[in-house]
Amino acid sequence: MMSSSPDSPPPGHVWLFLESSPDDPDALFLEIPLERIQKLCLKPCKYLRFLAYAILALDGAIVHSPSTLLADDAPLEDRGIYIFHYSMEITAQDLAKRRADVEVVWQRIRDGGSESSCLNSFADPIMARDAVSLFNSTSKLFTQVMHIVAHARGTPWLLHLIAMRRDFEDGEGVQDLSDIDDPRNGFCGEVRLHPLLDQNICGVLKTPNHILDMNDVPPAPSRSLNSASYPSDVRYTLQYLDDDPAFETDYMPNNTDAAFKPYHDPLLRPSAFLLHYRYGASALVKWGKGLERRIPPSRPAKATSSFDRSVTTDPKVRDERAKQRNLRKDERHDKPGVPKDNPSWTNRAVFEVYDPLDVVKMISPWYDPDIDETFDLDTEEYSQRGGPRDSFADIEEWRNTL
Known part of the structure; x- marks a missing residue:
């Protein structure tokens, strides 16, 4: 079981593990009041499946730990431990590789809003x-x-x-x-x-x-x-x-x-x-646990790259931008103890730094570097044109580049 968590949910609650098993020390899971689930959905097990889908955009089934597959109309047990098993063939390691670059998301939080x-x-x-x-x-x-x-x-x-x-x-x-x-x-x-x-x-x-x-x-x-x-x-x-x-x-x-x-x-x-x-x-926000182990604290703005940000389709420039994103990831991976050894970096602190809508992006398995690069180019053009009034005159052209 997780070293930093109790062995079972508190009375009146259930756990839903979203991407891995309960013995994973970095597991991301929800701790949900059972009575609240019952007030929101007449098929509580099916509701767990909906929550996993809403967060991860993945289809799957609910398993009662360790290995009992549950039907949608199955009841949930008080202090039960449940695992979401996604239908697609993908490992937890593959999910982690596809997860969005936190620095990219953070930059968009600061710069992507319309005035x-x-x-x-x-x-x-x-x-x-x-x-x-x-x-x-x-x-x-x-x-x-x-x-x-x-x-x-x-x-x-x-x-x-x-x-x-x-x-x-x-x-x-x-x-x-x-x-x-x-x-x-x-x-x-x-x-x-x-x-x-x-x-x-x-x-x-x-x-x-x-x-x-x-x-x-x-x-x-x-x-x-x-x-x-x-x-x-x-x-x-x-x-x-x-x-x-x-x-x-x-x-x-x-x-x-x-x-x-x-x-x-x-x-x-x-x-x-x-x-x-x-x-x-x-x-x-209400029920998530373990996010502080998935999302490292944001690095200072000065650590972001300073290479040329002009609008271009030059493959060399695109490659350089991809390298810069990978470098930021590698730098964080070289310091695996930072999030775990920082007592001030808690689940609550994650949402004090990041908007919940961005947190879902950060843990998304659907991160696509090509889309990421296209968005970078689009954001540059958006900025150079002076903001929202003149941008996206041809949205279909933007979408066709994805």
């Missing part, structure tokens, strides 16, 4: 679609349009994410998305909802999805709909990942379903791809 203001072209179609507030009936005065992936991230960051997870949720809601202010990257909610989402207290689950069906989620509580209605073919469900009952008492009940205006365009509904990427990030 332009939110446009009416973003807010207007959402207000027309969402009946003022998706999850409760309230005055327009107390509602706001909010992004799923923050506007400050900028279009380059969002397109890079989509390129990394091409098949996640079958690309639902992002297949032709080309702008951070696309209405599928947002929804309208009561003003108190925004901080709850930002603090990863809750998430929005769309069903049916790649793993879960509509009837896998507990029935929604009844509420006033006014002029809105529930879609018959989908559910967008607000779920609390936090156990504090005050959120349900003070705001709205768990598993409240979204209602839309009649005759809205179904193709413009909030993107399942983006909602579930964010759901997985929130799950890591």
